[in-house]
Amino acid sequence: MSALAMPRDSQPEVQEGALQAWIDLLTVLGSLRSDEPMARHTTLAVGGPARWLFRPRDLDALIEAWQAKPSDACVIPLGRGSNMLVPDAGLDALVVDLSELNTLAIDGGMVVAGAGVRMSRFARQCAEHGLSGCEFMATVPGDIGGGVAMNAGCFAQQVSDTLQFVELLLADGELVKVEAEGLAMGYRHTQLPAGALVVRAGFALSADHPDQIRERMRAMRSRRTATQPLAQPNCGSVFKNPDGDHAARLIEAAGLKGFAIGGAQVSEQHANFIVNTGEASSRDVFDLIVRMRAEVLQRFGVALEPEVRLVGEWQFDFSDEGESDDAR
Numbered sequence: 001m002s003a004l005a006m007p008r009d010s011q012p013e014v015q016e017g018a019l020q021a022w023i024d025l026l027t028v029l030g031s032l033r034s035d036e037p038m039a040r041h042t043t044l045a046v047g048g049p050a051r052w053l054f055r056p057r058d059l060d061a062l063i064e065a066w067q068a069k070p071s072d073a074c075v076i077p078l079g080r081g082s083n084m085l086v087p088d089a090g091l092d093a094l095v096v097d098l099s100e101l102n103t104l105a106i107d108g109g110m111v112v113a114g115a116g117v118r119m120s121r122f123a124r125q126c127a128e129h130g131l132s133g134c135e136f137m138a139t140v141p142g143d144i145g146g147g148v149a150m151n152a153g154c155f156a157q158q159v160s161d162t163l164q165f166v167e168l169l170l171a172d173g174e175l176v177k178v179e180a181e182g183l184a185m186g187y188r189h190t191q192l193p194a195g196a197l198v199v200r201a202g203f204a205l206s207a208d209h210p211d212q213i214r215e216r217m218r219a220m221r222s223r224r225t226a227t228q229p230l231a232q233p234n235c236g237s238v239f240k241n242p243d244g245d246h247a248a249r250l251i252e253a254a255g256l257k258g259f260a261i262g263g264a265q266v267s268e269q270h271a272n273f274i275v276n277t278g279e280a281s282s283r284d285v286f287d288l289i290v291r292m293r294a295e296v297l298q299r300f301g302v303a304l305e306p307e308v309r310l311v312g313e314w315q316f317d318f319s320d321e322g323e324s325d326d327a328r
């Protein structure tokens with residue numbers, strides 16, 4: 001039974017009416033598609049249909065939608081889908097695409113961006129204004145909202161280095177401003193309140209010459225092009241690096257470079273990348289993740305932690321204790 005369609009505390013017919021009224025409202029507040037294939041919205045190009053995909057036209061529309069949202073509605077935020085694995089069966093949920101929240105304002109060293117601003121655009125604008133600290137964003141294919149949610153980073157920089165505050169839309173429709181210190185950010189980790197959407201983020205950057213900033217961005221891009229399989233669909237690093245080591249080194253040492261399950265293959269170029277060679281299913285990718293982790297655990301005693309987010313319903317066991325988790 002659908003979590004979206006059937007709040008626990010309602011009579012079915014009352015609830016169906018409330019849900020339909022909300023869905024009708026969403027069509028006025030932005031674009032709404034049903035049964036939208038998530039393979040179109042993830043960089044791995046896999047994943048079945050989302051029951052609904054809602055793209056609010058702006059922040060006011062999103063707030064209005066959230067204030068009217070049935071309390072049990074299951075919602076999954078989407079940035080550019082560059083760090084997501086969606087099941088082949090799809091998502092029995094409303095996926096909210098924040099790409100229209102794309103305002104960017106620069107005032108001195110403070111840059112405030114909507115969740116839907118692409119990190120590459122953010123980096124370019126900062127360079128133009130002689131603002132340094134987020135050069136790495138030029139090379140990460142996600143949005144500001146996804147970048148904050150993941151605490152994205154590379155080349156010795158990460159979002160939390162410069163993030164000052166976020167504006168969050170809470171599950172009940174309240175908009176709050178939270179200082180970055182309140183988010184317990186760590187390596188690829190941000191503690192957001194359950195069901196909260198990052199809608200805007202403010203960064204404090206330091207002054208530097210635009211040419212030097214651009215030069216650093218160029219060097220990062222070319223290093224990435226030389227070492228990563230960017231021509232094939234992928235989701236970036238599959239696993240976080242364990243303390244004092246590299247997931248890619250361990251996976252390669254386990255002999256898995258080039259190993260494939262169905263259409264999902266451990267990249268020949270970078271062992272911590274899985275590429276979709278054309279016809280991969282989500283199940284292929286998932287099974288390969290499980291296999292990579294099991295081989296590394298067996299050979300080196302290191303339990304790798306996935307960096308890619310498994311959204312929707314998955315039965316998996318990535319804990320050392322052998323517990324089974326259900327991701328959402």
Ligand SMILES: Cc1cc2nc3c(=O)[nH]c(=O)nc-3n(C[C@H](O)[C@H](O)[C@H](O)COP(=O)(O)OP(=O)(O)OC[C@H]3O[C@@H](n4cnc5c(N)ncnc54)[C@H](O)[C@@H]3O)c2cc1C
Pocket residue numbers: 043076077078079080081082083084098115139140141142143144145146147148149150151152153154192196197198199230234235236237309311
């Ligand atoms: C080629 C390639 C290279 C990459 N290199 C790097 C790298 O160097 N460093 C790095 O850190 N990552 C890297 N990534 C992974 C990915 O780009 C980052 O994790 C990025 O921050 C994800 O942003 P997104 O907008 O695509 O988020 P999505 O993949 O859409 O979402 C990721 C997670 O964040 C949640 N989320 C998204 N938006 C919001 C929001 N507004 N509010 C609350 N939750 C939200 C989603 O529900 C999901 O759980 C790479 C990916 C690819 C494909």
